[in-house]
Amino acid sequence: MAQTLYDKLWDAHLVEQRDDGTSLIYIDRHLIHEVTSAQAFEGLSLAGRAPWRKSANLAVPDHNVSTLQTERAGGLAALPDPVSRIQLQTLDDNCETFGIAEIPLSDIRQGIVHVIGPEQGAVLPGMTVVCGDSHTSTHGALGALAHGIGTSEVEHVLATQCLIQKKMKNFKVEVSGRLEAGVSAKDLALAIIGRIGTAGGTGYALEFTGDAVKALTMEGRMTLCNMAIEAGARCGLVAVDEVTLEYARGKPLAPKESQWAAAEAWWRTLRSDDGAHFDRAIEIEGSAVKAQVSWGTSPEMVASVDGHVPRLSEMPDETARQGLKRALDYMGLDEGMPITDIQPDAIFIGSCTNSRIEDLREAAAVLKGRRVSSRIKKALVVPGSGVVKAQAEAEGLDQIFLDAGMEWREPGCSMCLAMNADRLNPGERCASTSNRNFEGRQGSGGRTHLVSPAMAAAAAVMGRFASVDAVGAVSPVTAGGE
Amino acid sequence: MQAFTQHDGLVAPMDRANVDTDLMIPKQFLKSIKRSGFGPNLFDELRYLDEGVPDADNSSRPLNPDFPLNFPRYQNASILLARENFGCGSSREHAAWALADDGFCCVIAPSFADIFRSNAFKNGILPIEFSSEQMDVLFAMMYETEGFRLAVDLVAQVVTLPNGDAWSFEVDAFRRDCLLQGLDDVGITLQSTEAIRAFEEIHARRFPWLFEDLVL
Ligand code: SF4
Numbered sequence: 001m002a003q004t005l006y007d008k009l010w011d012a013h014l015v016e017q018r019d020d021g022t023s024l025i026y027i028d029r030h031l032i033h034e035v036t037s038a039q040a041f042e043g044l045s046l047a048g049r050a051p052w053r054k055s056a057n058l059a060v061p062d063h064n065v066s067t068l069q070t071e072r073a074g075g076l077a078a079l080p081d082p083v084s085r086i087q088l089q090t091l092d093d094n095c096e097t098f099g100i101a102e103i104p105l106s107d108i109r110q111g112i113v114h115v116i117g118p119e120q121g122a123v124l125p126g127m128t129v130v131c132g133d134s135h136t137s138t139h140g141a142l143g144a145l146a147h148g149i150g151t152s153e154v155e156h157v158l159a160t161q162c163l164i165q166k167k168m169k170n171f172k173v174e175v176s177g178r179l180e181a182g183v184s185a186k187d188l189a190l191a192i193i194g195r196i197g198t199a200g201g202t203g204y205a206l207e208f209t210g211d212a213v214k215a216l217t218m219e220g221r222m223t224l225c226n227m228a229i230e231a232g233a234r235c236g237l238v239a240v241d242e243v244t245l246e247y248a249r250g251k252p253l254a255p256k257e258s259q260w261a262a263a264e265a266w267w268r269t270l271r272s273d274d275g276a277h278f279d280r281a282i283e284i285e286g287s288a289v290k291a292q293v294s295w296g297t298s299p300e301m302v303a304s305v306d307g308h309v310p311r312l313s314e315m316p317d318e319t320a321r322q323g324l325k326r327a328l329d330y331m332g333l334d335e336g337m338p339i340t341d342i343q344p345d346a347i348f349i350g351s352c353t354n355s356r357i358e359d360l361r362e363a364a365a366v367l368k369g370r371r372v373s374s375r376i377k378k379a380l381v382v383p384g385s386g387v388v389k390a391q392a393e394a395e396g397l398d399q400i401f402l403d404a405g406m407e408w409r410e411p412g413c414s415m416c417l418a419m420n421a422d423r424l425n426p427g428e429r430c431a432s433t434s435n436r437n438f439e440g441r442q443g444s445g446g447r448t449h450l451v452s453p454a455m456a457a458a459a460a461v462m463g464r465f466a467s468v469d470a471v472g473a474v475s476p477v478t479a480g481g482e
Numbered sequence: 483m484q485a486f487t488q489h490d491g492l493v494a495p496m497d498r499a500n501v502d503t504d505l506m507i508p509k510q511f512l513k514s515i516k517r518s519g520f521g522p523n524l525f526d527e528l529r530y531l532d533e534g535v536p537d538a539d540n541s542s543r544p545l546n547p548d549f550p551l552n553f554p555r556y557q558n559a560s561i562l563l564a565r566e567n568f569g570c571g572s573s574r575e576h577a578a579w580a581l582a583d584d585g586f587c588c589v590i591a592p593s594f595a596d597i598f599r600s601n602a603f604k605n606g607i608l609p610i611e612f613s614s615e616q617m618d619v620l621f622a623m624m625y626e627t628e629g630f631r632l633a634v635d636l637v638a639q640v641v642t643l644p645n646g647d648a649w650s651f652e653v654d655a656f657r658r659d660c661l662l663q664g665l666d667d668v669g670i671t672l673q674s675t676e677a678i679r680a681f682e683e684i685h686a687r688r689f690p691w692l693f694e695d696l697v698l
Contacts, residue, residue, distance in 0.1 A: 015681040016674055020655040024674060026681055028692050036574065038515035047668070053682075055696040064513060083513045083536055090515050101696045109698070120698075127692065134573040134597060150575035150601035151517070152667065160671040162678055166654070198500055199567040202596055232570065234596050255691035263691055298500050319565075323499060417572075419509045438504045438571060444533050 002273035004170045005237050006205040009145035009270070013128045015162055024162045028127040029144075032059035032100065032154070033113045034091040035419070036132030040155035041094040051098050052161035058122045059095050059102040061088050062112045064419045067382050067409035075106055084420065098158075111385020111411040114138040114352035118222065119387055121251025125240045125267040130157055135352050135435065136235075137228040141221035142248065143240035143270040145205075148229065169279040171204035171233065172272075175212035177286035182468045184362065185220035186354060186433065186452035188212070188284075189227035190292035194302040196282065201233030204280065207272060208238050212286030218247040219358040226353045230299040230435055239271035293339050293465050294437050294450040296327035301437070303339050305455065305467050311336045330439055331447050332427065339465050342449065343477055346430040347372070347379035347406070347460040348442070349453055351416035354433035355384030357391050359453040363433075364397040366457035366471055372405040373463030374479040379406040380422060382414040404460070418443045431459035484606040485664030489587055490633040491560030493624050495550050496525075501564060502571035503598060507580045511536050520576055521583030525551060555628045563620055564591035568609075569598025578605040588634050590641070592617050603657045604667065608636060610651045636662060 003011070015024040037059070044051070051057060064084045066072055071080055076092070079085045088105065095102035103109045109116060114135055117123040123139045129146035130136060132154040139146035149163065157163060173192055179185075193200075206228045208221075216224065221238045228236025238244075245264060248254050255263040290304035303309065309328070312335050315321040328335060333342065349355070349363050360383060372379050381401045383389040389411055392398055398408045415422040416434040418441070424430055426445025433456050434441075437448035451459065458468050463477030511523050513536050522540035527533075529552060531544040545552045551559070562581070568591040569577060578601040581589070589602065590610045602609045612620070623643070624630040633642040636658060640648045660667065671678075686693045 013685075016677045018656065020659070022654075022656040024671065024678070026678070026685060028689075035512050039517040039575075042515075042517075049668070052678075055694070058696060087513050087515055101698050103698060122696070124691075126689070132573060132575075134571065148573040148597055150573055150578070150597060150604065152575060152601065152604040156667050156671065159668045160678065161682070162671055162674075164656070164667055164671060198570055199593060199595070202567070202593065232567070232595060253696065256694075259691040263689075266689070298502075319499065326498070417504075417509050419512060436502075436504070436571060438502045440508055440527050441504050444508070444527060 002275040002277070004272040004276040004278065005143065005207055005239055005270055006145065006168065006170055007276070009126065009128065010167060012126070013145070022164050022166055025128060025165045027130050027157050027161055027163060028056065029123055029129045030057045030157050031113050031117050031122070031129065031131035031136070032057055033063055033131070033133065034061045034087050035063045036151050037094065037154055038087065038090045039151050040158060041098065043155040044158055049159045051100065051158045054099045056161060057100045057158070059091060059100055060110055060113050060116055061091055061105050063413045063417065064088060065105055065412040066420055067412045067414045067422055069410055072105065072410050081420070108386035108390065111388065112352045112355060112413055114226065115355060115384030115388065118142060119251070119385055121248065121253035124248055124254065125244055126270055130163065134229045135226050137233065138222050138226040138352055140225040140228065140235050140237040141218060142244055143238065143267065145235060147234035168205045168234070169203055170277065171201060171206045172278040172281040173206060173208050173284065174210040174281065175208065175284045175286050176210045177212055178215060179212050179286050179289055182454065183289055183291055184452040184454060185216055185223040187292045188289050189224050190294060190299065190302045190450060191289045192284065193227060193231045193299045194292070196231055198230060198298055198300045199232040201228060201231040204233050206231065206233040206236045208236060209272070213238060214241060217358060218243055219356040222356065223353055227435055240267045291452065291455055291467060293455065295331065295333060295339065295342070297330055297437055297439050299435065299437060299450060301327060305339050305465055307339055309333050309335055309337050309339070341464065343375065343429070343464045344431040344449065344459050345375070345377050345428045346424055347376055347456055348415040348430055348432040348434060349456050350380065350382030350384070350414050351434035352384065353435045354453050355382060355388065357388050359433065360388070360392045360397050363453035363457040364400040366454050366468055367404045367461065368400050370404055370461045370471070372460045373476045375463045375477055376460055379460055380409055380415060381406050382409040383411050385411050406460070415442050417441060431456045431465070483604070483664045483666055486587060486606055486608055486636055486661040488633070488635050488637065489560065490631060491588070492556070492558055493561045493563055493630050493632050494556035494559035495621060495624060496562055496564045497621060499565040500567045500570055503569055503574050503577035504571055506577040507574065508534065510534065512574060512576055517579050518583060520580035521585070524580040524584040558585065560585050561588045561590065561632055561634065562586050563617065563624060564589055565617065566592050568594050570595040573597045575601045578602050578607055582607055590620065603661060606661065608634065608661060610634070610641065612649065612651065616649065
C-alpha cells in the first residue's frame, strides 16, 4: 500500500501496538537541554533507574545561557545570575552522573539544540528524534520523525528509549512553483500558519512538499519545519533528496564510510509514495507568497509587508473581534494601519528558526554598507552555534553587523524567550526572526513582530517595516523623525 | 501520580482562545530545577501587577483586581473553563505543574494543543473537550451563578451540571486507565522491556550506524 513519509518512519520504529490505540515508538535520538531536563533526571534518580541507552542522548546548554562574551569568558562559575548558574550546573552534573555526552558551554560546538543537532550529524534522516522542546519539529527537515515532548516524557525516554504515542494523521502542504526573490522559508512558514491557523495542524504530521519546498536549502527546510509547531503540528517533515544527502555527508556524527551506502539506500526511500493517503491537504502557489510580518500576539496574526493590520469590521464574529481588540491593545497598534507604518525599537536576529549561516548571510546582504536607524535602541545578532559564529566570522559577516551598529553575540536562545538578560522592556517593539509573538515572550510587556532575517535587517535600516527593495530607495525613519 | 476518578469542584474561567503555555507560566520560572511550587505563578503576568521573579515570596505582591482568577468568587476553584487551542506553544511541563499546584485537576475546553494535553494527563489533570456551543452554555451558567460547581466522573465519563444535566465526554482509553489508577507511564512501559529489547536488536541490525557510541 502506498505510504506517506510519516507512515514509513512510524512503521520503522513501532515496537508494540496496544489494544487501547496507543503504541510504543522507539526513539533513536534524544536531545537534552538545561530547562526541561533537571526534573526528569531527578525522577530517574528517585526511581533508581538508569538511562536505557546512553549513546542515544546528547545534551547542550542553550536556553538560559548568557550571550555576552564578557560573561562567558570566565566559564560557568563566573556567570552572574545565580539561579541560571544552578540550572546550567545541574545539567553538567546530571550528564556526568548518568554518563551522557554533553557539549559544554565553553565548547565551540555549543549552540541552540536544534541548530547543533543537525550540524553535528547527531540528527540524521530516518531517525526518531525527541527533545523537551516544542521546536524539535525543526529536525523533520532531514526526513526524521521529530517532535517536542514534556519533562515527564523526557524521563520516560531516558528510562525506556520509547515513547507512548498515538499515531497522528497525515497533512500535506504542497507549495508549487517557486518563491520570489526576497521571499524566504520564514515568509512561507508564516503564510502557511496565517492560512491554516495556530491549531490547523493539531493532531497531524505536516509534510511540506512541492517544487518550492524542494528548491529550499536544508537551512530553509529547517526554518519551515521549525514553525510547524506554531501551526499546531508536533512535527513537520520534508522528504529526503539530494539536498538532504549532501547536507548529511561529512557531518561529524554521520555514518562511517563503511555504513554510508546502507544508510543512503534507506534514506532514499524516505518520501511519500505516489498516491499515498493524506487526511488533509492544501496547495499554495509559491509565487503568490509575499514577505510577511506578524502584527499580533499569535503567529497566525500575519500580514504581507504591503498589507495592513486587520479592521474590526473584517472579523467574522464577536470572539474574533475580542481577540483582535486584545491583540491590538497589547501591541499598541491601530486597526487598519499599514504594516509599513509600524516602527520597531529593537531588532533580534537569532533563534532556532533563523540563526543558521544562511540566515545571517541573508540579513548581512541587506545590511552591508548600511547603518541601523537611530531610532533602534538595541539590535542583537545571535548566531545559532559556535560553528555558525566561526563560519560567519570567516565570511566577514560579523563585521557587517558591527559596522551597521548591531551587537554580535555568543550562541544561545537569547531574546527568543528572554530567559537571560536579553529581553525587551515593557512596551518595546521588536522585529524578530524568532517563532513566537506571544504576550511577554521576549520580555514582560514586550511586543514581537515575527519576520525573516532580510525583513529584520530592512526594518533595522529603515526604522520601520519595509520591503527589502525599499531599503536604500526610500529614506529611513530616524530618532528625531515621525 | 494522584489518581482521578470522581471530582466535584468550583469552576473558574479563562475566557480567551489560544491560551499559550508562556502565559500560563512565564519563562523566568523555568529557571527552577524543581517541579513543585509553581502554583502562585500560574498566569503570573495576568495575575499580578508587578513582574514575578523565581523563588520569591508571592504573597505580598499586588494582585491584578481585573483578573477573574483573583475574584473572591473563584478562590479555591479546581475546574477551569477555557476556549479553543488551550495550552498551545511551548512544551514546558511547568504549565501543567503550575495548574496542578494551584489546585486545578480538570480543564474543560473545545480543544487542546497536543503537547499540553499529554503533559496534563501525566500530572493528574483531566482535559475534557466539549463543543464550542456547550462551552458557551457552561460559561454563561458559570457567570450567572456564584459558586457554580461541576461534578466530573471519569469512570462514567460524564460531567454533571447543577441542573442535573449529564454531559458525556470522550477520553483516550489508555490515558483514562492511567488517571483512574494513578499509574506512571515509565512503570507501564517497562513491563514491555522484553519487546523493547527484541525490537532494539532488529533495529540495530537494520540501522547499525544508529548504535555507534556517541563520541564528541
Ligand atoms: S531558540 Fe527559542 S524557540 Fe528555539 S529552542 Fe531556543 S527558546 Fe526555544
